[in-house]
Amino acid sequence: MKPIQIAENIYWVGAIDWDVRDFHGYSTNRGTTYNAFLIMGEKITLIDTVKKSMKADLIARIREIVDPEKIDYIVVNHVEMDHSGALPEMMELIKPEKLICSTMGQKALVQHFHREDWPYEIAVPGKDVSLGEKTLSFLETRMLHWPDSMFTYVKEDKILFSSDAFGMHLGTSERFDDQVDPAILMEELTKYYANILTLYSPLVKKLIVKVKEMGLEIKMIAPDHGVVWRKNPMMAIEAYERWSRHEGKGNAMIIYDTMWHSTEMMAKEVANGLQDEGISVKLYNLRYNHRSDVMKEALDASAIILGCPTLNNGLLPRMAGFLMYMRGLRPTNKIGAAFGSYGWSGEAVKLLNEAMTEMKFDLVDDGIKVKYVPEAGELSHCVELGRKVGQALKEKL
């Protein structure tokens, strides 16, 4: 239950959720943390709280440093319940002089907790709040990833409290980037961006430009999940900048589901065609791969080829659910193609094409559908489809 000092008079007092494995549809295989921070200024300030079920951890860590009743301000960077669930009880315990949040944050807090009487103070970009020896500045980051989202910056320490941005679902007793295997950091950072921020990429791009123009010096980034970036905050910023462009790395992925292995046979032949063209390809059978892991890979893919048999005039449920999820995240700038087996009606390929057209993928072909079980000639067509995608990819790169 020890707090961890991240800078002079600034402490991590959050909670580690070792057990969470599903975060509104995102698989969190390594758990997560809900980060909250205590600034011991003349005005003692708590930045963010934690999930309701974890409030005892937050309170215990605060008590190691100060009596919670002595806290003067609470800053809410983001209203989503993983950071505000404990807020009503913390408000009762602390009775702060100010509850600092964005304009949209105030609205969302009222809509969540129905308390108009809390001492809201709107965080205004350009209007600093002095805590005595430390000063808070605010950046409005609307729709990154909620309307209320904002960042808080401590001028003297050059620490950016970035809410969900630059975070990751990683439950660990280590608090800093230099204490965790860089491969794990990059894997979880990628997965977080892919599953939370892909659709807000145009706003991420603008925000990074704005931060650069402001000349904001960032020594440390302290997000609300995972580790604090103290050694290499630029690694996270540069990754966000790259992902926000949706460029892809030139590789292909085949995402499919299969009923009696016909579509699977087709997937393997499409992969052979891609390999013939020298394209790196990975196959993802949705039966064995979680949608959020597939989206992690999709972030950097340049071509996405979807395969699904027809079931009851539609798609297999796992593919239908995956498409709903992917369309919501709106990956762009991909080359696409579709294939699938059928018994009598055969709508799946058309439905896959429609979904990809809606996402503005460049379709290289009308797609291939095969009745029941593919014979040798049809499998050759699948190889051809793979080659066609591969050639289109090479032309694009």
Ligand code: FEO
């Ligand atoms: Fe970690 Fe958007 O909440």
